[in-house]
Amino acid sequence: MRRVAFLLIFGLAGTALLVGLGVWQVQRLNWKAAILAEIDSRISGPAIALPADPDPARDRYLGVEVTGEILPGEVLVLVSRKQIGAGYRVIAPFLTGDGRRILLDRGFIRAADRDAPRDTGPVTVTGNLDWPREIDRFTPAPDLDGGVWFARDVPAMAQALGTDPVLLVARTGTGPDPMPVDSSGIPNDHLNYAITWFSLAAIWAAMTGYFLWRNRARTEGDRT
Template sequence: MRRILFLLLIGLAGTATLVWLGVWQLQRLAWKQDMLARIDSRIAAAPVELPDDPTPETAGFLPVRVTGEILDGEILVLASMKQVGPGYRVIAPLRVGGRTVLIDRGFTTTEFEDALRSTGSFEVTGNLHWPDEVDGFTPDPDEAAGLWFARDVPSIAAALGTEPVMIIAATPTDPTILPLPVDSSGIPNDHLQYAITWFLLAAVWVVMTYFFARRLRASDPKGQDT
């Protein structure tokens, strides 16, 4: 009997823990949905002038409109597009008044890797963004070839001699480049799947506890202390 009671106690504790994890993921889902709604609202807002000292905390996804000069020199960041294939994001220095920032001009295919792209004066509308794309598996950039494997804003800015500020262009700047405006679709939101997983595991735990409790009871029909 003690073994059955101990098993039921473990079953109850395990089920409670798994259900709590599922509820926690539902709470995280609500938080993430609210965050994505706020990001979408900010992305769609009217563009403003480039702030003096933007940071990811104060100006992430902020819409801006600037008139500046795209300078010579660029960095290609390895990328791909669905139904298109491999290619690159084209990152270049953009002089705005007395300062220079980065501009992500968009996506170009490998066919135009060595194309001579337009530079000079442009009016650009886009959003400020500091992509979080670097992890422990990201290869080091091939700086000699100007090829990078992630949009690491501080490092690219240092290589091109700009402020660590990037505008993701929403307007075209070259016939060979397709603008890729920012949106919230790239921000992972898997909390519902996680919640369902935890709740399913809780149901499995209950079934397993019931099964093993029946087996123990069948092996000790008189309730003897084993």
């Protein structure tokens, strides 16, 4: 009897724990979906003037329209695009009409076009502010001699190009093919996690039932 009670308690406790983890992941799924919806709303919202003092937390993804001048000089960030292959994001210094210098992500060029001339000068750009989180401990340092960067490190790029640490990612064409901000790179894997936990709960419950049945069958066999 004690063995049955132990198996029952252990089985119910394990199943409840796994179901609880699955429910928690469903809650996280809804939370993340709401965040992504808010991000998409900010990305597609109407463009406004560049804030006087852009804040990375408050103004990330904010739609902005600025008139100014693309200045000479750029850094190239190595990227890859589906069905195209390797290429570069072109990051250039941009002088706004009110005299501020910011970074402008002009978009994508193919690797073969690296040394092709790109227009500079007056332009009106519509885009979104972003402070990408692309740096981790595995990211190589920029190849300054080769002119290649491996991630958009806004403070470091700003220092290299003599701008404020503010990045405007163009929606409209500025020469290269635009790579506008979107939420597709923000993962929301909580549904997969929830399915995993609920599946484990079902397996745990089934195994508990099996062990209880086997214990009962063994007990009845001993009696006979």
